[in-house]
Amino acid sequence: MATGTNELPSLHPVPGIRLATVSAGIKKPGRKDVVLIEAAEGTTCAAVFTRNAFCAAPVTVAREHWQASGKKARYLLVNTGNANAGTGAQGLQSARTSCEQVAELAGVDPETVLPFSTGVIGEQLPVEKITAVIPEALAGLTDEGWADAASGIMTTDTRPKGCSVRFTADGREYTLTGISKGAGMIRPNMATMLGYVATDMAVEAEVLQQALADAVAISFNRVTVDGDTSTNDACVLLATGAAGNDPVSDLGSSEGIALRDALQEVCVTLAQALVRDGEGASKFVTVQVDGGRDEQECLDVAFTIAHSPLVKTALFASDPNWGRLLAAIGRAGLQDLDVDKVGVFLNDVLIAENGCRAASYTEEQGVAAMAPEDIVIRVELNRGNSGASVWTTDFSYDYVKINAEYRT
Amino acid sequence: MATGTNELPSLHPVPGIRLATVSAGIKKPGRKDVVLIEAAEGTTCAAVFTRNAFCAAPVTVAREHWQASGKKARYLLVNTGNANAGTGAQGLQSARTSCEQVAELAGVDPETVLPFSTGVIGEQLPVEKITAVIPEALAGLTDEGWADAASGIMTTDTRPKGCSVRFTADGREYTLTGISKGAGMIRPNMATMLGYVATDMAVEAEVLQQALADAVAISFNRVTVDGDTSTNDACVLLATGAAGNDPVSDLGSSEGIALRDALQEVCVTLAQALVRDGEGASKFVTVQVDGGRDEQECLDVAFTIAHSPLVKTALFASDPNWGRLLAAIGRAGLQDLDVDKVGVFLNDVLIAENGCRAASYTEEQGVAAMAPEDIVIRVELNRGNSGASVWTTDFSYDYVKINAEYRT
Structure with a gap:
């Protein structure tokens, strides 16, 4: 069961972002279960991660890479079918290996690659299946890939979730597009709320982080299906700067306010979509x-x-x-x-x-x-x-x- | 569903305590739905009540009477079928009226009568049905009435709950007997955990209160079915003193320790019985x-x-x-x-x-x-x-x- 509409709205491409969705056969043969999101050089990255003390290996590695890279990101690598949670040292190694493979083939620093996993807890990630499809993913990147990615990150979600807005500040037009997955605050086997949002606005890293924290506080942190918190929750906001504006350095500026309003709209819509697709939801x-x-x-x-x-x-x-x-x-x-x-x-x-x-x-x-x-x-x-x-x-x-x- | 045994153990009479269970037809004709518990003159009374800010009218009146009487009690009047909760000023008046009727017929101070209700929330208590059967209840008081009372206080419980122990301190034998009801921490329509425990030991009021608070903390406050807390929860411990000992003035004395151990055993058993009879419980x-x-x-x-x-x-x-x-x-x-x-x-x-x-x-x-x-x-x-x-x-x-x- 689910409430509301099944229709995915039109998702505008975000200049500086390309996406690919491919099939690695992690859990089911033929299922498109790996999503690669590429961000243009110079993209700043804000992120929030689960507060659960038992966080999954990819959360640990993503947080490490994100900090080590100075809050830059070039690639987000997402798999479904396996959460790589409760997998110990081997799980950490698998997460690192998958990032290294992307970095090597794309010619970037491994620390600019952030891994995300969602799916069954407690089984080792079949990392070789993922590394095997990275060339295909890199070759298939397209700025039109948002809708496929929204489906590609699903686990037991009954429908893809996305939201996209165009907004104007100081006479310049910007795009903000996001996708999310999750049919509860936690799916402890098919774990996790994941959200990926991007804009072509240039925004300084600290300002971007504050904007994301503010938006999450009144969106993803305001929804609950069962009160449980996943081991894998993460939400990432990318700012590519492809719009060519001077980087926003103040959330109180007209550009900052426009960003905040757009981000709030997208995050609230994505968060509500999680509840509407909540496990067994009829209301x-x-x-x-x-x-x-x-x-x-x-x-x-x-x-x-x-x-x-x-x-x-x-x-x-x-x-x-x-x-x-x-x-x-x-x-x-x-x-x-x-x-x-x-x-x-x-x-x-x-x-x-x-x-x-x-x-x-x-x-x-x-x-x-x-x-x-x-x-x-x-x-x-x-x-x-x-x-x-x-x-x-x-x-x-x-x-x-x-x-x-x-x-x- | 429920787990464990359906059998009510043998409940020893407690010298100084008499009970009667009668039918007032509050919700269903013929159902024995009113329990009157009489305590001998001089009985000290300890009590704990729900911490829910929305407490029911009988909780308010019971707490008032208990404090006004100096923590003495002569009669506990319990009805099922109606919680007298969410009933405003009229509900308070109904609770007071029922106590006054007992007091008048028994020749005691109304403040020594404590009212308790459990059942549907939000409907006015049919107090005239209760006052009509008080003469019958007073006439029917017997020290063998524990098992009937255990059934009489039930709402949607699938079985009566009781526990009784005999214990010895300083060469003297005492009895401690208790009954409880509730099939969840809350039954918000058929509300409430209720517990009534009595001993023939003489115990000073403050010591008795401490003993009850300690026992509740590791028994009734350690069980949960759904995390909800009732508007009507209450647990009462009566000490009649009929055993003839000097009133226990120190929980660390050999008599105090014996009381504490017996009370812990009875309260834990009663609390676990609530969980075993929990709504839909299969484990x-x-x-x-x-x-x-x-x-x-x-x-x-x-x-x-x-x-x-x-x-x-x-x-x-x-x-x-x-x-x-x-x-x-x-x-x-x-x-x-x-x-x-x-x-x-x-x-x-x-x-x-x-x-x-x-x-x-x-x-x-x-x-x-x-x-x-x-x-x-x-x-x-x-x-x-x-x-x-x-x-x-x-x-x-x-x-x-x-x-x-x-x-x-």
Whole structure:
């Protein structure tokens, strides 16, 4: 199951970026499972990686290379079918070998090649299958390769995910295009959220990193399917500079603001696409918490609701169960919460206030509010001016089925 | 589904305690849904209540009465079928009215009557149905009433839960008997964990409270089905003093230690019984974390594992999915965790070490270890001398079914 549309939007080429998607037969013969992304010389690279202490070998190597190269990148090498996680020293060697092979054939420094893997945990990466297809990948690079790459990085995703915008700053037009994969915050066997975003704008490395960190904080870090965090999560933002502008050195400049807005739009769209394709998802749920003392307490309430199995099973049943919502809000750990001031809305319907069912509320209103595929749960804390939103899905039989039966 | 035995053990009467279980027809005609527990004059009462900010009306009133009476209690009045939660001012009045009725008929101070409710959230308590049966309850009090009361406090529990021990201190014999209900940490419509434990030992109020707090910390607070916390949770410990000892004034005395040990045994048994009867439970899982720097970090790891939907669905599938266990450990938020030192065991089988599958491990061993109903997941952090255990269940189709279909 999944919610929303299956259609991949048109993805604009990004000057300075070429992509190739080839088949290495890592897990299934014939499956296009290796993606190579090339960035023009001089491209700056921002990146965020999983915070899980058990990070996969490619994450360790990608982080090392990225830092050693001074946050430049010439090639991103992505494989599906095997996460190269829980694979010890041999796994690290495999990740390094694949980068060295790209570097040798492309004539670049190995440290400018970053590896990414997604798929089954705990099996050694068949690195020779990957190195064998690198010549084909290098020969097949094209600036039109975004849509194929969006499909090539999928694991158990039911559809490719991408977003592309054109934006203008100081009279110059830029492109920002991104793809992502993942059908949960974690797919621990078929692990991982991956995101690759590129622009032709020239941006200084530190500014680019800040822009990515800001965008991830309100996009990929605001979605949850099951609360689990992958060992392989990564999101990369490339700035090729092919547009010819002077490198952006200030996020507060008109160019910086334009970049930030475009990046936010692309990252939020990609992040929401992960939730819409969430494991067993039959609902797309926005949990919006307003009136908090600060953003963090709004997020605490929002994530407590979004992670509650009882709320999620009620959502699956389209049951306007305000008691479960109040109970989740009440255990979110807020200091001195005055429950009599809390209001809870389903879409525009006030369902609970003063710690009880709202006087105006009827069960028919709640049932009608729960019927659509897209639902907004809004909590008004009425104790401050901060707000925050997260996006999540319901918990269905299919979630249990997918995750219980995956290895059997 | 449920794990373990259905049989209620023999529950010894506690001198000074009488119980009655009667039918008020709160939700279903004929269902025995009201329990009255009488404690002899002079009984001291310890109590712990839900930390959920949205606490139910009876919790508010019970806490008020308990404090106002100087931590004495003469009557506990429990109803099922209606949680009297999310019911506002009228709900508070209903709880007070029921206590006043008991007090008037029994000739005691209303503040020595504590009310407890469990059942559907958000519907007003039909208090007149309860007050109507109080004369019958008072007339039916008997010291043999524990087993009936264990059944009388059930909601969607599939079986009654009780535990009873006799213990000796300084040559004197004492009895400690308890009952509990709940098939999850929360049943948000059929809400609540409730526990009632009594002894004939005389114990000073502050000592009794400390003994209960200590026991709850390692029993009821160590179990989780779904991570949700009820609006109605409560656990009460009564000490009637009918054994005739001088009131215990020191938990470190031989009598205090004997009380602590007996209470721990009873509370752990009652708490584990909740998990064994957990919603949709097909496994009883002990998550034991050793080698931590302090108890809290062991608990953080244990609860992260116990709450992970991905671990829980793997348990349902009897899948020895060590990758999901490592991923859960890795996101538990431990500072400077050296993943290469972490070992993970299923029962006695080492399944993961050095951040990978253990060299000695075979899939056959894992499948064999996962086969029994009772499973121990043991994590060795190898960075300190602290340890902690929690108990949980798997996530099954039935969990989704029970929680998705409850109101439909």
